[in-house]
Amino acid sequence: xxxxxxxxxxxxxxxxxxxxxxxxxxxxxxxxxxxxxxxxxxxxxxxxxxxxxxxxxxxxxxxxxxxxxxxxxxxxxxxxxxxxxxxxxxxxxxxxxxxxxxxxxxxxxxxxxxxxxxxxxxxxxxxxxxxxxxxxxxxxxxxxxxxxxxxxxxxxxxxxxxxxxxxxxxxxxxxxxxxxxxxxxxxxxxxxxxxxxxxxxxxxxxxxxxxxxxxxxxxxxxxxxxxxxxxxxxxxxxxxxxxxxxxxxxxxxxxxxxxxxxxxxxxxxxxxxxxxxxxxxxxxxxxxxxxxxxxxxxxxxxxxxxxxxxxxxxxxxxxxxxxxxxxxxxxxxxx
Amino acid sequence: xxxxxxxxxxxxxxxxxxxxxxxxxxxxxxxxxxxxxxxxxxxxxxxxxxxxxxxxxxxxxxxxxxxxxxxxxxxxxxxxxxxxxxxxxxxxxxxxxxxxxxxxxxxxxxxxxxxxxxxxxxxxxxxxxxxxxxxxxxxxxxxxxxxxxxxxxxxxxxxxxxxxxxxxxxxxxxxxxxxxxxxxxxxxxxxxxxxxxxxxxxxxxxxxxxxxxxxxxxxxxxxxxxxxxxxxxxxxxxxxxxxxxxxxxxxxxxxxxxxxxxxxxxxxxxxxxxxxxxxxxxxxxxxxxxxxxxxxxxxxxxxxxxxxxxxxxxxxxxxxxxxxxxxxxxxxxxx
DNA sequence: CTGAAAGCGCTAACAA
DNA sequence: TTGTTAGCGCTTTCAG
Numbered sequence: 001x002x003x004x005x006x007x008x009x010x011x012x013x014x015x016x017x018x019x020x021x022x023x024x025x026x027x028x029x030x031x032x033x034x035x036x037x038x039x040x041x042x043x044x045x046x047x048x049x050x051x052x053x054x055x056x057x058x059x060x061x062x063x064x065x066x067x068x069x070x071x072x073x074x075x076x077x078x079x080x081x082x083x084x085x086x087x088x089x090x091x092x093x094x095x096x097x098x099x100x101x102x103x104x105x106x107x108x109x110x111x112x113x114x115x116x117x118x119x120x121x122x123x124x125x126x127x128x129x130x131x132x133x134x135x136x137x138x139x140x141x142x143x144x145x146x147x148x149x150x151x152x153x154x155x156x157x158x159x160x161x162x163x164x165x166x167x168x169x170x171x172x173x174x175x176x177x178x179x180x181x182x183x184x185x186x187x188x189x190x191x192x193x194x195x196x197x198x199x200x201x202x203x204x205x206x207x208x209x210x211x212x213x214x215x216x217x218x219x220x221x222x223x224x225x226x227x228x229x230x231x232x233x234x235x236x237x238x239x240x241x242x243x244x245x246x247x248x249x250x251x252x253x254x255x256x257x258x259x260x261x262x263x264x265x266x267x268x269x270x271x272x273x274x275x276x277x278x279x280x281x282x283x284x285x286x287x288x289x290x291x292x293x294x295x296x297x298x299x300x301x302x303x304x305x306x307x308x309x310x311x312x313x314x315x316x317x318x319x320x321x322x323x324x325x326x327x328x329x330x331x332x333x334x335x
Numbered sequence: 336x337x338x339x340x341x342x343x344x345x346x347x348x349x350x351x352x353x354x355x356x357x358x359x360x361x362x363x364x365x366x367x368x369x370x371x372x373x374x375x376x377x378x379x380x381x382x383x384x385x386x387x388x389x390x391x392x393x394x395x396x397x398x399x400x401x402x403x404x405x406x407x408x409x410x411x412x413x414x415x416x417x418x419x420x421x422x423x424x425x426x427x428x429x430x431x432x433x434x435x436x437x438x439x440x441x442x443x444x445x446x447x448x449x450x451x452x453x454x455x456x457x458x459x460x461x462x463x464x465x466x467x468x469x470x471x472x473x474x475x476x477x478x479x480x481x482x483x484x485x486x487x488x489x490x491x492x493x494x495x496x497x498x499x500x501x502x503x504x505x506x507x508x509x510x511x512x513x514x515x516x517x518x519x520x521x522x523x524x525x526x527x528x529x530x531x532x533x534x535x536x537x538x539x540x541x542x543x544x545x546x547x548x549x550x551x552x553x554x555x556x557x558x559x560x561x562x563x564x565x566x567x568x569x570x571x572x573x574x575x576x577x578x579x580x581x582x583x584x585x586x587x588x589x590x591x592x593x594x595x596x597x598x599x600x601x602x603x604x605x606x607x608x609x610x611x612x613x614x615x616x617x618x619x620x621x622x623x624x625x626x627x628x629x630x631x632x633x634x635x636x637x638x639x640x641x642x643x644x645x646x647x648x649x650x651x652x653x654x655x656x657x658x659x660x661x662x663x664x665x666x667x668x669x670x
Numbered sequence: 671c672t673g674a675a676a677g678c679g680c681t682a683a684c685a686a
Numbered sequence: 687t688t689g690t691t692a693g694c695g696c697t698t699t700c701a702g
Contacts, residue, residue, distance in 0.1 A: 002474060003681055015689045022682060031687060039499070046472065053679035056387045056694050071415035072615070084433050093444065096431040097408070098419050109428065112383040137381065139337060162442035180573040226621045255618055261621045280407070284560045284589055284597045285620060339695055350673045356695060366671060388695035390679050 003047045006235050012041035023049060027295050054295050059322065062092040064307065065111050065118035069100035069127040073251060074279050076124065079145075082300045085120065093118070100127050112138050120307040124148055126193065128187030129204035144302050155306045157321045159294040161193055164325030165200025166207075168274040168292050171327055173208045175334045177244025177272050179207075181235070183228055183256055184248030185217040195205075197276065215239070223248065228255025229259030236263040236271075243271055250275040253289055257332070273332040276325075280325075295323045339380045347376035348637035354596075358384060397427040399642065404435035404443050404462040408586060409614050411436055411459065416478075417635045418457065423469050426467075435462050455642040460485055461528065474629035476645030478638050490641045492656045494629040498536025499660030501542075503581050503609040503627050506662055507624040508543045510669045512579025512607050515540075516570070518563055519583030520590055529554075532583050532611065550574070557581065563590025564597065566576070571598040571606075578606055585610040585617050588624055592667070608667040623665030630658045 005019045012019070014034060021029040024037040030038075041047075055061050064087055067133035068076040084094040099109040107113065115138050117281050120226040120232065125133060125146040134151045136142060144156040165182075172180050182201040198217060205212040218235055220227050228247065232255065236242060245260075247253035251276030259272050267273055267287055275282060282289035302321050309316065342356045349369060350567075355362040357373040357518050357519035364371075376382075387654070390396045399422055403411040419429040421557030430453065443449060445467060453475040453515060455484040460468060460483045469486045479491040502516075517536040533552060540547040553570055555562050559670050563582065570575060571594065582588035588610030595606050602608055602622055610617060610626040637656050644651065 002679095006679080016679095017681080017690080018688060021688090024681085029687075036687080048451075050391075050635050050679050051448050051452055052387055052391045053694090054680090054681075056385075056696090057680045058682080058694085071419060072409070072411065072412040075407055077407040077409065077412045078384070079429075081433075083349070084406060093432065095448075096415075097428065098416075112381075114428075116383075116624050117386055144522075225616070229619060254616070258621060276395045281560070283362045284564060286593060337695095341695080350693095352673060352697080353671090356672085359697085364671070369672085385695050387695075388678090391680090391694090392696045392698080393678085 002050075002220075003045045004050070005043055005047070006264070008041045008047050008113060009039065012037045013043060014038060027080050032162050053060055060119055063095050063114070063118050063280055065095045065115065065121040066119060067099045068096060069122045071096070071098050074281060075249070075251060075277055077297065078280060079124065079300070082296055083304070086304045096301050099123075107132065110136060112136075115140050115142070120302055120311055122307065137330075141307050141326070142305045145299070145303055147193035147196070149196075152320065153318055154252050155310070155319050156267050157299050157303045157306065157323070159299065159323045160325055161196040162200040162203070163246075164276055164292040164294065165246065166198035166204045167200075167325055167327050168276060169201045169204035171210065171290070171329070171333060172244035172246060172272055172274055173204065173210065175244075175268075177240045178210070179213055179216075180244035180246060181242055181244045182211070182214055182219045182248065183218045183232060183254045186219055189207035192222075194248060201246055220248075220252065223252050225251060225258070225323055226257055228252045228258040230255075231258050233262040234260025236260065236265060247273060247275045250277040250279040250291055253282070253291070253332075254285070255291075258284070268295050268300045268334050272334060275332075278328055283330065287332045288334040291328050292325040293328045294325050299323050338380045339385070340382070341374045342380055342411045343373065343382050343576055345371045346380060349373060349422045380395060385473045394610050395454055396404065398430050398453050399427055400450065400456040400457070401429055401431045402434045403431060404433070404457060404532075406431070406433050407637055409616060410584070410586060410612055412480075414459065414635070415617060415632055418639070420576055421639045422634050435460075440544075442467065445471060447471075450475050451479070455646055457638055457642065458603075476642050478641045478645075480634070480638055482528035482531070485632065487655065488653055490645070490654050492634050492638045492641065492658070492659045494634065494650055496531040497535040497538070498629040499611055499629065500532035500581065501661055502535075502662050503611060504536045504539035505543065506664070506668060507579035507581060507607055507609055508539065508545065510579075510603075510607055513545070514548055514551075514574075514577050515579035516548070516553050516580045518553045518559050518567060519555045520555055522552050527584060529558075550666070555583075555587065557560040558587050560590035560593070563587045564594040567591050567594025571595065571600060580606060580608045582608060582610045585612040585614040585624060585626055588617070588626070588667075589620070592620070594623075601612060602667050603669050607669060610667075613663055617663075618665065620669045623666040625665045626663050627660040628663045629660050 005016055008017045022035050037243045080096050087094050097109045120141040122143050122145050125144050127146045135226050144150050144154045147161050185198040186194035245256050247256045265271050278291045278293035282291050344351045344354045354373055357370050415431050422429050432444045450473050457478050457480050460479050460481040479485050479489045482493055482496050518531040521529040580591050600606050610624050613626045613628035617626050623646045
C-alpha cells in the first residue's frame with residue numbers, strides 16, 4: 001500500500017511531526033542526526049508527500065490553474081508555455097483546463113469546486129460571457145486575461161485592442177491600400193474583442209481622412225481558419241478591388257492567406273494582409289505575416305505579479321492593466 | 336468563510352450523511368421531501384463540494400491528467416482537445432501539465448506526488464527518456480501515448496512510425512522524386528521516433544529498388560520550425576538536385592516549406608514535401624501539406640479505454656496498441 | 671430511510 | 687529539539 005508519513009516515522013523511530021519538519025525543510029526544527037535518519041527512511045521506503053492531504057490541511061499547493069476556452073488554438077498553447085515558464089521561476093507549476101469549445105458541461109471548469117483546487121486561477125476570458133464570469137464567487141484569487149470587457153471587481157490584464165487594430169489598419173493604408181476589409185469584425189456589437197478591434201479599424205480610416213468601405217466588415221461565424229478562408233474566397237470573387245485585409249487574429253489571417261490564394265491573387269502585390277497576436281507561426285509561413293505584437297511576455301509577467309499579490313493577501317483595489325500593441329512588419333505587407 | 340456540508344446539514348436540519356447522500360445523488364437513499372429541503376439549503380447557501388476533501392477520503396476525482404512535453408506545439412494542442420472531448424463523454428475532465436521543454440525541475444511533473452493528484456494519467460512520452468519513465472512507481476494508472484519505445488510494463492498506445500514513414504517516402508518516390516531527404520532523421524539511433532521513421536524512409540527506398548542518398552539524412556538539433564528552415568535552406572544551396580523531402584513531423588514540414596521558399600524553389604514543382612501527423616493547419620497552408628494521418632481519434636479512444644480498464648481495476652497484462660498511418664495527399668506533392 | 675463514529679494523510683499550535 | 691493533540695471536509699462503515 002501507499003507509504004505515509006506514519007510509516008516513515010515508525011521506521012526511523014521518531015514522531016510524525018519530526019518527519020513533517022524534515023520533509024518541509026523547516027529551518028532548525030530538527031537535529032542533523034535525526035534528519036539524516038528520517039531522510040534515510042524516506043529514501044528507503046520511497047515516501048512522497050500526499051499533496052491532497054497537505055492541501056486539505058493548509059490550503060496550499062504549488063498549482064496555479066489556467067483556464068482556456070480551448071486547447072487546440074496555437075494562441076493558447078503559446079500563452080500556456082509562457083505562463084508555465086514564468087511560474088517555474090518561483091517553483092510553482094501550471095495546470096491547464098478547458099472551459100469552452102465543447103459541450104455545455106465544460107462550464108464546469110469555472111465551478112467553485114474545480115477552481116478551489118488551485119492556489120490561484122488565471123482565466124482566459126476569450127469567448128466567455130460577462131455573466132458567466134460575474135457569477136464567480138470564490139476565495140481563490142482569480143486574474144482575468146484577455147480582451148473581453150469583464151466585471152471590474154477582478155484583476156484583469158488585457159491588451160489594447162482598439163489601439164492595435166488602429167496600428168494594423170493604419171499600416172495598410174500607409175502602404176497604399178484603399179479598400180481595406182476587416183475579417184472577423186463586428187459592427188455595433190457589445191464590448192467584445194471583435195467589436196473593439198473593429199472600432200480601431202474605423203478610427204484608423206477616419207484619422208487618415210478616409211471612410212471605410214460600406215461592406216468593409218466581413219463577420220465570421222467562428223474565428224477559425226477554414227471559415228475565414230471560405231468567406232474571403234467568396235468575397236474576393238465578388239469585390240476584386242479589395243487590396244488590404246486586417247485579419248482580426250493571426251489564426252484568421254492564416255485562413256485569409258489561404259482564401260486569397262484560392263482566389264488566385266498574390267500577397268502582398270494584390271492584397272496586403274495584417275494579423276493580430278504575433279503567433280510564432282507567423283514568422284515561418286510564406287509570406288511572413290505582418291501582425292500586431294501584444295507584448296505577451298509583459299502580460300504574463302504582470303498576471304503572475306497580480307496573482308502573487310493576491311495570494312500574499314494584499315488588499316488593493318482590482319487592477320486593470322492594458323498592454324499596448326506593436327506593429328511587426330513582415331512580407332504580407334509591402335516594403 | 337467557506338461553506339461546508341456541516342453548514343448545509345445544520346441549515347436543513349439533517350445530518351451530515353444525508354447531505355452527502357443528496358449531493359452524490361445516491362439512489363433511493365433519501366426521501367424526496369428531505370432531498371428537496373437539502374437542495375434548497377445548498378442553493379441558498381451556495382454550497383459546493385470540496386474536491387480536495389473528497390479526494391482525500393475516497394481517492395477519486397473526475398480529473399484525468401495529461402502530461403505533455405510542451406504546451407506550445409500544435410500537435411499537443413490537438414491531442415489535448417481530442418482527449419478532453421473523449422473524456423467529457425463520461426463526465427470527466429482533463430488537466431494538462433508540462434513535463435519537458437523548460438528547466439530541469441519540470442521533471443517534477445512526473446513525480447509520484449503530482450501524479451497521485453489524478454485518477455489516471457496519460458503520458459505523452461515524446462522526448463522523454465526510457466529511464467525517466469521506468470522510474471515511475473505509482474498506484475495511479477498510467478497510459479503511455481506516443482512514439483518512443485518505452486518500458487513494457489505500461490499500457491502504451493503508439494503509432495506505426497516505420498510504416499508511416501515508409502508510406503510517406505514511397506509516395507514521394509512514386510511521384511518521381513529520386514533524391515529524397517529525410518529532415519529530422521537520425522541514423523543508428525536508439526529506438527527513438529526519429530530513428531524509427533528513418534528506418535521507414537530507408538526501407539521504402541529498398542522496396543523500390545533504390546538506395547537512399549548517402550547524405551539523405553538531415554538531422555536537426557531540435558524538431559522546430561526555425562531549425563528546419565535554416566538547415567533546409569543551407570542544404571538546398573549545396574545540393575540543388577534534391578527533389579523530395581520527407582519531414583519527420585508536420586511541424587518540421589512547415590519549416591521545410593519556408594526553407595524551400597527561401598531557396599527560391601517551388602513546391603511541388605521543384606521539391607515535393609510530405610509531413611507526418613496531419614495537423615489541422617496542414618490543410619490550410621499553401622500549398623496544402625501532404626502528410627501521414629495517424630488516426631488520432633482511434634488512438635485517443637483506445638487510450639481512454641485503457642485507463643478506464645485500469646481504473647476499474649481489471650488485471651490484464653499491459654497492452655501495446657499500434658495505430659497504422661494513412662496517407663493524406665495534398666498540394667505539396669504532385670497529382 | 672437517516673444518523674453517529676471513525677479516519678483518509680497531513681500540519682498548526684502548543685506542550686514537554 | 688521533539689512529541690501530542692486536534693482537525694481540515696468529506697465518505698465509508700455500521701446502527702438505528
